Amino acid sequence: MRIHVAMPDTGLCTDFFPPAVRDRLTSIGTVTWNETTENYTEAELRKRVKGVDVLITGWGSTQVTGTVLSGADNLRLLAHAGGTVADIASRDVYEDRIPVVSANDVMADHTAEHTIAALLAERRAISALDTSMHSGEWNRADHEINTLYDATISLVSLGTIGHKLIEHLVPFEPNVRVYDPYVNKSVLEDYPFATFVDLDTALNAEIVSIHAARTPETEGMIDAEHLSTIPDGGLLVNTARAEIVEEEPLLKELRSGRLSAVLDVHHEEPLPEEHELRSLENVLLTPHVGGSQIRPPLAAAVVDDIERFAAGEPLKHRIPREQWETMTR
CATH class of the missing domain: 3.40.50.720 (NAD(P)-binding Rossmann-like Domain)
Known part of the structure; x- marks a missing residue:
């Protein structure tokens, strides 16, 4: 299984993916990372999803649009290490029946x-x-x-x-x-x-x-x-x-x-x-810290579901289309 993490190589990504969580992720498949310090453009993300089975996104990641999906030849799971996926997934993702999971709960x-x-x-x-x-x-x-x-x-x-x-x-x-x-x-x-x-x-x-x-x-x-x-x-x-x-x-x-x-x-x-x-x-x-500052459990939750996906088990954190349509944008 090929897994790509689209989050930029910044301290935020390190917060979400401390060594223990990274080790769990690499035990599932071959993991590549966004080695730049910026979020991908739509064109860059389109290139990076080629051959990828699981795409992991984070805050500020480019939306997975129809244009992005046109470069994806094997994408089978979109996993967001955050809450709302309203601006991460797109209608095209759901129409292509690609499961979407996030740490929303x-x-x-x-x-x-x-x-x-x-x-x-x-x-x-x-x-x-x-x-x-x-x-x-x-x-x-x-x-x-x-x-x-x-x-x-x-x-x-x-x-x-x-x-x-x-x-x-x-x-x-x-x-x-x-x-x-x-x-x-x-x-x-x-x-x-x-x-x-x-x-x-x-x-x-x-x-x-x-x-x-x-x-x-x-x-x-x-x-x-x-x-x-x-x-x-x-x-x-x-x-x-x-x-x-x-x-x-x-x-x-x-x-x-x-x-x-x-x-x-x-x-x-x-x-x-x-x-x-x-x-x-x-x-x-308080400075908007209610749900977002305790970060490793957010990434761990989507890694849990990636493990379930690899094992053919039901996904615990799946976001159905009807929920996606009403999430914060």
Whole structure:
């Protein structure tokens, strides 16, 4: 089996493929690597896929288009060491019935873990209390401390991350509301504390957590009117994509102090040093690290599936066409 890794020869590729993961990959077949420090152009990738059985891509890799596939004479698996494959696979890949796998569900695990950690930190005022302690204070009275137990938590879209987050929430016995008009209602059968609601009902909750993919349909879906539906003192959590929530209306709500926010994603990344969000005390900020910074498990997941593919076993991390069509672009 011939395997080609299209990720450029940079520190990022080393992060994804430490020696142990590289050794596993080379035990499966003959592995070649992109030895340049740049992602391939479409024409370059077309040349490199000739004779390749498995193509491994990463963040920023050129999309595997019909033009690229015209140079592929044996491509049997596309494996993406990242989450969304919306801009990696193409309709031509699916029409040629080439299986596509990615570490999307592993990234979902990490993002859900980050979300629950941030939720707990915000509800328990961990950041504010830590700052107070480091400044020499012993101040418990001026910090509002809350709990997730019996809280009303709404998920805007379910998806892979939302499913994982619900599992994390089980011990807290919260009241979970889910807005997602596209999923089968049976998916909540194992979670009696969770119910499907319309968007307005979902937003009328003390905690609103965004988990929608960024698509033309979802960009700006949470506007000023929707934000005003969140009750006073409410918390907006966004670990999905910043563009789903209109920026200026959110800033207006945060400036007023009516709402608080936990934000891992931003309209401009890196977040500019002078950005207003950095000066707001009612915002817990992280630099888009929810699902992406723990990298070796992402590559290991696709290597797992390459091993299964070589052995003729079912693929665990396969992305079906209907999922590809709704992934973040």
